[in-house]
C-alpha cells in the first residue's frame with residue numbers, strides 16, 4: 001500500500017477495533033506505515049492476527065488481539081495486554097460495526113400485499129434490532145471508555161469513529177443500522193464536546209459506497225454487469241463511480257495527525273463522491 005501523503009506517527013500506539021475486517025485492516029496497515037505501533041482488535045482473532053502478521057512482514061509493528069467490543073471485560077483484557085506490549089493508547093479507531101439480516105426488511109416500500117409473503121417492517125426481530133444497535137453504538141462507547149482513560153494522560157490523542165451515509169439519510173431496508181450510525185455521528189459530536197477540555201479530539205469518517213469482497217456480489221452480477229442496486233447507488237453519486245477503499249486513508253491520516261487537524265473536533269467527514277450532498281435533482 002502506498003500512502004497518499006507521508007506523516008510520522010512513530011512511537012504512537014494505535015488501537016483499531018474491527019481490524020479483522022475489510023476497511024479497518026486497511027486502516028491498521030496505513031497507520032503502521034506511518035511508524036505507529038498498531039493493535040488490531042477483533043472478535044475474529046485469527047483474522048486480526050493474520051493482518052498483524054502481514055503488517056509485520058512488511059516492516060511494520062503490529063499485533064492481533066481477541067476482543068469483543070460489547071464485553072467490557074474482554075476490552076479491558078485486550079487493553080491490559082496492549083499496554084504491556086506497546087504502551088498506552090494514543091489513537092483509537094472504533095471500526096467494529098455492521099448490520100444483521102434480522103434487522104433488515106425485504107421490501108423497500110411497504111405494501112399490504114407483502115404481509116405474510118416477505119419480511120416487512122412488522123416482522124423485524126427485536127433481537128436483531130438490539131444486536132445492530134449494540135454492535136454499532138455500544139461497540140463504540142465501551143472501547144472508548146476503556147481506552148480514553150489512557151489518552152487523558154497524553155499531550156495529543158485522537159478518537160475516530162466510523163459512521164455511514166445512513167447517518168445523513170437512511171437507506172431503505174435497514175432501519176436499525178441507519179439509526180445506529182446516526183447515533184455514532186451524534187455521539188462523535190458529544191464526545192468531542194465532552195473531552196474538549198482535555199487533549200483528546202474526536203471525529204468520524206462517513207464512508208460512501210466502496211466495492212469490497214463483501215458487497216461485490218450485491219453490486220455486480222456474475223458476468224460483471226452492474227446490478228439494479230448498483231444503478232441506484234451510482235445514480236445518487238454525482239461522481240458516478242464507487243470509491244476505492246484506499247480513498248478513505250487520506251481522511252484518516254488527516255484526522256489523526258495533530259499538525260494537520262489540531263483544531264478539527266467533532267466533525268463527521270463524508271468520503272462519498274458527493275452522495276450526501278446530492279438531492280437527486
Ligand code: NAD
Nearest residue numbers: 018020021022023042043044068069095096097098164207
Ligand atoms: P467488516 O465486516 O469487514 O469488518 C467488521 C469487523 O468487525 C469484522 O472483522 C468483525 O469480525 C468485527 N466484529 C464484529 N462484531 C464484533 C465485536 N462484537 N467485537 C469485535 N469485533 C467485531 O466491515 P467493514 O466493511 O470493514 O466495515 C468497518 C466499519 O465501517 C463498520 O463500522 C461499518 O459499519 C462501517 N462502514 C462500512 C462501509 C462499507 O462500505 N464497507 C460503509 C460505511 C460504513
